[in-house]
Amino acid sequence: MSHSQNNYYTSRRQQNWSRNQNTTRFVSSVKLGPVAHTVLVALMITVLGLIYLTQATRTTGYDYESQKIDSQIADLNNQKSDLQIENARLTALSTVKSSTVAREMTTPASTEYVQQ
Amino acid sequence: MKLELLKGSRTRILAAVILAIVAIFVVRLFYLQVIKHDYYVGLAKAEQESRFVIPASRGEIYAKSGPDTVPMVMNETVYTVFADPVTIKDKAKVVETLRQIAGGNVRKNFDALLDKKDSRYQVLATKLTRMQADKIKDVDLSGIGFQAISQRVYPEGALGAQILGFVDTTGKGQYGLEGYNNEALKGVDGYLKAVTDVNNVPLTIGNDNISQPAQNGKNIVLSIDRNVQSHVESALAAGMQRDGAKKGSVLVMDPNNGKVLAMANLPTYDPANYNQVEDVAAFNNDTISAPYEPGSDVKTYTLAAGIDKGVAKASDTFNNTDHIKVDDITVSNATLGHTGNITFQTALLYSLNTGFVTIAERLGDGTNITKSARDVMYDYFHNRLGLGDLTGIELANEASGTVISPDAPDGQGNAVRYSNMAFGQGLDATLIQVASGFSALVNGGNYYKPTVIDGYMTDEGFKQNIPPVPLRANVVAKTTSDQVKEATHDARAISFGHTDKSGYYVGGKTGTSQVIVNGQYSDNETIGTYLGYGGGSEDAPRYVIMVQVSGEGQKLGGAQDALPIFTDISNWMLDYLKIQPKG
Numbered sequence: 001m002s003h004s005q006n007n008y009y010t011s012r013r014q015q016n017w018s019r020n021q022n023t024t025r026f027v028s029s030v031k032l033g034p035v036a037h038t039v040l041v042a043l044m045i046t047v048l049g050l051i052y053l054t055q056a057t058r059t060t061g062y063d064y065e066s067q068k069i070d071s072q073i074a075d076l077n078n079q080k081s082d083l084q085i086e087n088a089r090l091t092a093l094s095t096v097k098s099s100t101v102a103r104e105m106t107t108p109a110s111t112e113y114v115q116q
Numbered sequence: 117m118k119l120e121l122l123k124g125s126r127t128r129i130l131a132a133v134i135l136a137i138v139a140i141f142v143v144r145l146f147y148l149q150v151i152k153h154d155y156y157v158g159l160a161k162a163e164q165e166s167r168f169v170i171p172a173s174r175g176e177i178y179a180k181s182g183p184d185t186v187p188m189v190m191n192e193t194v195y196t197v198f199a200d201p202v203t204i205k206d207k208a209k210v211v212e213t214l215r216q217i218a219g220g221n222v223r224k225n226f227d228a229l230l231d232k233k234d235s236r237y238q239v240l241a242t243k244l245t246r247m248q249a250d251k252i253k254d255v256d257l258s259g260i261g262f263q264a265i266s267q268r269v270y271p272e273g274a275l276g277a278q279i280l281g282f283v284d285t286t287g288k289g290q291y292g293l294e295g296y297n298n299e300a301l302k303g304v305d306g307y308l309k310a311v312t313d314v315n316n317v318p319l320t321i322g323n324d325n326i327s328q329p330a331q332n333g334k335n336i337v338l339s340i341d342r343n344v345q346s347h348v349e350s351a352l353a354a355g356m357q358r359d360g361a362k363k364g365s366v367l368v369m370d371p372n373n374g375k376v377l378a379m380a381n382l383p384t385y386d387p388a389n390y391n392q393v394e395d396v397a398a399f400n401n402d403t404i405s406a407p408y409e410p411g412s413d414v415k416t417y418t419l420a421a422g423i424d425k426g427v428a429k430a431s432d433t434f435n436n437t438d439h440i441k442v443d444d445i446t447v448s449n450a451t452l453g454h455t456g457n458i459t460f461q462t463a464l465l466y467s468l469n470t471g472f473v474t475i476a477e478r479l480g481d482g483t484n485i486t487k488s489a490r491d492v493m494y495d496y497f498h499n500r501l502g503l504g505d506l507t508g509i510e511l512a513n514e515a516s517g518t519v520i521s522p523d524a525p526d527g528q529g530n531a532v533r534y535s536n537m538a539f540g541q542g543l544d545a546t547l548i549q550v551a552s553g554f555s556a557l558v559n560g561g562n563y564y565k566p567t568v569i570d571g572y573m574t575d576e577g578f579k580q581n582i583p584p585v586p587l588r589a590n591v592v593a594k595t596t597s598d599q600v601k602e603a604t605h606d607a608r609a610i611s612f613g614h615t616d617k618s619g620y621y622v623g624g625k626t627g628t629s630q631v632i633v634n635g636q637y638s639d640n641e642t643i644g645t646y647l648g649y650g651g652g653s654e655d656a657p658r659y660v661i662m663v664q665v666s667g668e669g670q671k672l673g674g675a676q677d678a679l680p681i682f683t684d685i686s687n688w689m690l691d692y693l694k695i696q697p698k699g
Binding site: 064 | 320
């Protein structure tokens with residue numbers, strides 16, 4: 001433990017606080033000059049730009065997904081329409097009249113009515 | 117050493133030049149970016165943005181089938197296959213594929229069209245189904261393209277063609293419901309304005325994207341019952357074949373609300389192939405667009421006016437001499453011999469013109485069809501019962517017909533005309549007008565506007581219109597209505613009652629009207645009609661049927677030619693509506 005004398009009063013508490021301080025300061029030997037700083041800033045801007053582009057592209061990707069789903073919906077609607085038309089044709093009066101079941105029907109010999 | 121640019125030195129000149137160039141750049145950039153900002157932004161947007169039309173789907177048309185609804189007109193996407201002969205690589209493969217898949221849809225000699233190298237567009241096949249188009253697409257032929265087209269499809273074929281009308285190649289509704297309700301059926305196209313990529317795929321980027329959804333056309337549900345319509349068309353066709361008539365029309369309506377249940381005209385056409393029709397007259401719905409002189413059917417109107425005004429009853433008598441003089445003309449009966457004191461009921465039974473001219477006279481001073489008599493007749497025929505006036509039915513090309521007012525200039529509405537009107541001549545009316553007025557005469561006296569629209573089909577299902585209310589209430593008194601019903605029932609029962617199913621209450625009136633040929637009433641060309649009603653009892657007529665048969669140069673009668681068609685339909689209606697017989 002080193003000790004020095006000075007003309008200023010130092011409280012005991014302060015002395016205690018300073019008691020475990022490192023006495024040696026390490027200085028990094030890597031020195032960044034102005035060019036390195038510029039390059040680093042440029043890199044950071046590039047990274048940020050890429051992040052922005054990634055997000056923007058992802059949004060566009062959703063557009064393609066959305067269009068694909070819209071296309072599927074349209075296809076399914078078309079199929080539904082085709083089936084509805086087919087159903088309408090199969091249940092059309094002319095089809096029903098010419099069906100085997102209809103051809104085998106006969107007129108009732110007599111009709112009785114339930115009194116209401 | 118002190119360095120300085122010497123005046124006029126090359127360095128100084130270079131600096132000045134550079135400065136000038138920079139200044140030019142600055143000025144130019146200012147011009148482009150600030151002054152012309154909006155212009156270039158517009159150009160950029162025009163290149164980046166696309167506007168897509170979102171086509172509205174045309175409304176479908178439904179009919180009733182008892183309590184259910186069934187589609188009559190739907191939309192179907194079909195495909196046209198076209199080729200760019202210049203880019204076709206394998207002609208044989210194209211020909212073989214189209215023959216196999218498109219079959220009868222290919223154009224004649226379509227393989228020759230592929231050799232027309234001076235053309236970039238040749239239609240090879242039309243109206244292909246989606247399935248056919250998909251199969252051809254799977255083959256992956258170069259130089260072949262597809263164009264999707266929406267077209268109307270008619271599952272019930274030609275049933276009710278003149279009610280429906282058709283949609284022409286420009287997408288506009290023509291005739292019938294399609295023509296009258298074109299605006300409601302076609303809907304409103306939507307649009308999408310958005311930034312797109314190179315493949316024209318809309319992207320969400322951009323601040324000016326606009327999406328306006330399409331408003332599809334209304335899906336209309338008709339009051340027409342397809343079962344009634346089908347039977348009416350069959351009965352009319354069979355009747356016309358029996359009679360040899362060239363033209364025929366039938367109208368069936370519910371007298372208690374004005375809803376039209378069937379409207380048939382022959383000859384007719386197939387709306388899916390409307391472009392193959394040779395005579396465009398087939399497009400017309402004669403029940404609403406062909407006014408004619410209704411003839412003796414209108415005697416029921418004259419009788420109703422007389423009863424309602426208290427000047428006649430069916431049981432009242434008059435002296436029939438088979439001829440009656442009105443001003444300078446003599447009106448004669450078509451059926452002669454029932455002379456002497458006879459009742460108006462007898463006059464109705466034998467359709468004696470003199471009886472109804474007499475009623476017209478009694479509406480005046482008793483011996484003349486005075487101005488006040490003519491005013492009364494005009495009031496009943498035109499104002500109350502709607503003859504000679506558009507009914508407002510929701511179908512295209514309705515004609516109004518003509519009922520000359522007593523106040524018409526040049527004395528057109530004179531006593532002679534009104535004596536003719538008393539038995540259905542001297543006025544023009546359509547079947548829909550005559551049947552609607554007659555409905556009021558037999559339903560207790562309330563005139564309903566005839567309609568073919570029962571409601572609309574929504575995403576939630578069938579939404580029925582609110583029940584109709586009379587357009588004109590009490591056009592005749594209830595007692596008058598009862599007497600007209602009884603008179604027409606008795607008239608039918610005596611001569612034709614045996615043809616009706618027993619236990620039902622059916623009434624009607626024949627009409628045989630002469631046609632004006634070269635300005636004169638012709639004895640060799642007549643139109644036969646029958647107008648009647650039916651139901652379980654006298655209190656509740658359930659339907660009104662009007663039949664008309666005609667043909668150029670043909671002499672057709674109400675009793676002989678039109679009545680059997682009425683009877684056929686009437687007896688079928690009693691079963692179809694499950695009406696219980698009385699007793």
